Amino acid sequence: MIWLLQHRQALALALLRLKASPLNSLLSILAMGVALALPAGGQLLVDNGVRLARSSAPAPQISLYLRMDADSAQVAGVRERLAANRDIASSQFLSRDETLQRFKGSEGLRDVIDVLPQNPFPHAFVVTPRDDSPASMDLLAVELRALPAVDHVQLDSDWVRRLDALLRFLKSAVAVLALMLGTGLVAITFNITRTQVLMQRDEIVVSELLGATASYVRRPFLYFGTLLGLLGGVLAWCVVLAASVWLGQPLQEVALLYGLSAQLTTLSAAESIGLVALAAALGWLGTALSLGQHLSRS
Amino acid sequence: MGVMIRFDRVAKRYPPGIDALRDISFEIAEGELLVLAGHSGAGKSTVLKLIAAMERPSAGAVLVNGKNVGALKPKAVPFLRRNLGLVFQDQKLLFDRSAFDNVMLPLSIAGFPARDASQRVRAALDKVGLLGRANSLPIALSGGEQQRLAIARAVVNRPNILLVDEPTAHLDPDTAADVVRIFHEFHRVGVTTVITTCDRTSFPGARSVVLDHGRMVA
Numbered sequence: 460m461i462w463l464l465q466h467r468q469a470l471a472l473a474l475l476r477l478k479a480s481p482l483n484s485l486l487s488i489l490a491m492g493v494a495l496a497l498p499a500g501g502q503l504l505v506d507n508g509v510r511l512a513r514s515s516a517p518a519p520q521i522s523l524y525l526r527m528d529a530d531s532a533q534v535a536g537v538r539e540r541l542a543a544n545r546d547i548a549s550s551q552f553l554s555r556d557e558t559l560q561r562f563k564g565s566e567g568l569r570d571v572i573d574v575l576p577q578n579p580f581p582h583a584f585v586v587t588p589r590d591d592s593p594a595s596m597d598l599l600a601v602e603l604r605a606l607p608a609v610d611h612v613q614l615d616s617d618w619v620r621r622l623d624a625l626l627r628f629l630k631s632a633v634a635v636l637a638l639m640l641g642t643g644l645v646a647i648t649f650n651i652t653r654t655q656v657l658m659q660r661d662e663i664v665v666s667e668l669l670g671a672t673a674s675y676v677r678r679p680f681l682y683f684g685t686l687l688g689l690l691g692g693v694l695a696w697c698v699v700l701a702a703s704v705w706l707g708q709p710l711q712e713v714a715l716l717y718g719l720s721a722q723l724t725t726l727s728a729a730e731s732i733g734l735v736a737l738a739a740a741l742g743w744l745g746t747a748l749s750l751g752q753h754l755s756r757s
Numbered sequence: 758m759g760v761m762i763r764f765d766r767v768a769k770r771y772p773p774g775i776d777a778l779r780d781i782s783f784e785i786a787e788g789e790l791l792v793l794a795g796h797s798g799a800g801k802s803t804v805l806k807l808i809a810a811m812e813r814p815s816a817g818a819v820l821v822n823g824k825n826v827g828a829l830k831p832k833a834v835p836f837l838r839r840n841l842g843l844v845f846q847d848q849k850l851l852f853d854r855s856a857f858d859n860v861m862l863p864l865s866i867a868g869f870p871a872r873d874a875s876q877r878v879r880a881a882l883d884k885v886g887l888l889g890r891a892n893s894l895p896i897a898l899s900g901g902e903q904q905r906l907a908i909a910r911a912v913v914n915r916p917n918i919l920l921v922d923e924p925t926a927h928l929d930p931d932t933a934a935d936v937v938r939i940f941h942e943f944h945r946v947g948v949t950t951v952i953t954t955c956d957r958t959s960f961p962g963a964r965s966v967v968l969d970h971g972r973m974v975a
Contacts, residue, residue, distance in 0.1 A: 461868030468865055665849045668811070669910075670839035671866045672832070 465675065473682035476655065484687070487651055491691025491738065494644050496698035498637035499734050503699060503726060505629045511714070511721050512622055519591045519619045523584040523603055524611040533608035534582050540606055546589055546599050553583045581610060593620045641741055644691065648684045648745025649752075655680060656753045663754070677750050681743060688742020692735035699734075700725055760820075761787040761918060761949045762808060767817035769803050769971075777803040779971045781817070785951060790944040794957035795968035801953035802846070804968075805920045808951065809841055810834045822917070839867050842911035842919040842948070846926060848903055850895040856882065856906050857891040863914045881913040885939060901932030908939055912948075919943055921952040925959055933959065
């Protein structure tokens, strides 16, 4: 009960200190909000970009070419194995004749094909995997190569690899940005706490002489730093939300010009809570580091 | 009556080798009023600091209620101080807080519920005649009132021991007499009281220990 009471007192004191210097508090919260909004907004843009790229490009597929001498029983065997494979979303069979007719339908190829002595095309399956990540597709391709009567397996995943590499790069860039600005946020709260300790030095000394424990002295500062971080996180969330609303319409217009449909999604509930919680945690960390450094000297 | 405070061959040396106390031994009984007398720099304040564990002895032992405070772990020190009432020579009031909030501070630290704490603060302010100035900032109080405010803060926790450093040093004779009267009142209700002063005649009837350059001379 005493513990709860003292936490309530510490929170009240932290709020009073926030209120006591409103301009300083506001500027600190602004700095933190902007510092957090940049990586959060960057992450949001990357996620939206990936979603748009994936939705506008064809699903990556794997082509299976059977041996030229594969008979209908072997084709049926492959079809059964593909149907039973849980990593495959769907598969489509293209018979030799069907492929030949398709090529004959293409301008310029008909004459070439007509002079060939026999149908040069094998039976084929076009497989759509459930997981289109390059690593999963590679694994599936190895598995499919081992099927009887399969002569050649071709992965149609180059664009997925490129996108994956670009995505990794962008995510790394956002992570580096987040690390740098997160460190900046810790530095901001570290410095604010240092100033607060100097300003409250008399109170700290008197409190210790009257029997205050180290926790009692540290608690209001920790609440103060955590509150600053929390409010900075809320501000960052507001900035990201406002930016996504603001940019949503122009993005949609650009996408339409390219024949795409794009709607900018904003942070999910979990991501929003995560952002605010991370901001509060960074505020707490900066304060804790600063108290460790400065409180013993007060 | 048992022994509340005991100094056993205590010495305190500050760097670079300044002896503030040398081989001091005395006892203070429970409920006793002791006056520590001596000139400036005699070591009186050091005695109070050792009792409150603000300093640790260089040699010997300081026992408070049977506990060797020089050997206390840092985490235990705050709990010792919560049983002490401290009145500092410079009062150490918080000038950005009202008289009421200054007196409330020890109770907040001890975790008293707000309603009980508020009643105690009012009682303590009433005892020293400052209830009508509860909302005043210390800067608006006279020297004597500030001293009385410091006393209210020291006694609001109802401590077993009251340690008072030079309470009448900067007060006019009438105000000083008023402050002395307050300490006598606390002593009468059984609080062990240790008061340092340059002028032991301010506390007639009280046992005194006289220090001179860190040595006990009487």
